[in-house]
Amino acid sequence: MNPEEVRDLLPLYALGALSPKERSRVEEALKRYPELWTEAAVLMEAAAHLAQPVTPTPLPHGLEAKVMARIHLLRRPSIGAWAVRVAAAFLLLALSYGVLWGGGWLWALREPTTQVLALASPQGEVVGRVILREDRSALVLLSQRPPKGRVFQAWGLNRGEPLPLATFRLPLKSLRLPPEALAVAVSLEPPGGSHKPTTLFGLPR
Template identity: 30%
Template sequence: MTHPDPDDLLRLALDLLPEGQGAGLRAHLRRCPSCRAAYRAYLEALTALAPEEPVPPSWEEELRERLRPRPLPSRRRVLALWLTALLLTLLGAFGLRTWQKALAERRFFALAAEPGARLMPLLAPSGQQTGWALRTSGGEVLLLLKSPLPPGRVYQAWLLQEGHRKSLGLSPTPLLELGPLPEGSLVGVSVEPPGGSPAPTTPSVGRARI
C-alpha cells in the first residue's frame, strides 16, 4: 500500500488541501490504520494548541524577510512558498511560542507516520497523558510534551534504571530528541532550571517505556 506524504496529513488536519485531494486522502485513511492513527495524532496536537501571546509586528516582518524566496529549483520553490504561507498563518493564529510548538509537533508526527515507528503515551504519575514517546524505525527515541514550559525553565529527560537517573539531555521546547536507546528503556521528563540538574528537582512530568 502506498502511504501519503506526512505533510499532506498535516495539511488535511489544518484543512489546507483542495477538496478533491482531501477526499482521496480521507478514503485512504478509512483503509489504512497507521495513517489514520498519525492523522488523529495531528488533530489531537492541533486541538491542544491555544493562543499564548501576540506576535510583535517586528517579528513578523523579520520572519517575512528571512523567508523571502531565493532562487531554488522549481519543486523546492513551491515547497518553500507553501511553508512560508503556513508559517505566517501559524504565527498570526497562535503566536510565536505556539508556532515553535507546532513546528516541533509537525516534525515529531511526521517521524511517527513513517513505517516501523512506534508511538506511546507519555504518562504522569496520576495516569494523565502529558505527551508522547516515539521510537523511530532507526531506533531513535523522541519525546513530545503537550504543555508549554514555565518562563526560565527547560525540560530535562532521564533514563530510569533501578533507581538511578541518568540525564539524557535538555530542551527549551516541548520536543526532546534522545538519540538511540535500548529496547524497553524507561524514560522520564522533569522541569528544571536552565543548564539542568544532576538529579530531578521536580515531580515527573511524564514517563514511558519505549
C-alpha cells in the same frame, strides 16, 4: 467533510503526505469552505521552508493555540492520528522557530517497528507522547511548555539510576537513547539541567 475534519488533514495536505484520493477530497472541501484557505496557505508556506533555514516570524493570531489544542485533546491516538498531530507541530515550529529537520518523523510513524508511548504525570494525566524508532532515536512531544525559569529534561530509564539526557524548552525534542535505556521520562529542572530528576513531569506508562 466538515470544517474540523478538513483542518485535521491540512498539515498532511501541506506536506504532500495524503493519497491522491484524500488530497482531492481536501481540495473539494476547501472550495466549500473558502475561509479555511488562509490557514491552508500558512501551512503550505511553512512546509515549503521545512528544509531551508528560515527567519523566525510571529505566528498568525490564534494559529498556535489551535494547533496545540489539537495536540492536547489527543488521548488514545491511532498511528494515523499521531501523524496528523506531529505534522501540525512540525509546521508550527517551522513557522515560529525555523526548525530544519523536516518530515522524517512523519514517515517513521508508518513503520511497524515504530512505537508511540504515553507519558503520564505523577497524578496520572497524559502529558505527552514519545515516538521511539527502531534505531533508538526518539521524539518527545509534550502538551505544554515549561513554566518560566524552568526547562524540561529527558531521562533514559533502565534498571538502575535514570540517565540524564538533553534539556529543552519547546514541547518537541528529538534525541537518541543510549543502548542501556529502555524508556524515556521527562522532568522539570533549573536551566542547565540536573544530575538527578527533581520534579517529575511525565513518566512512561
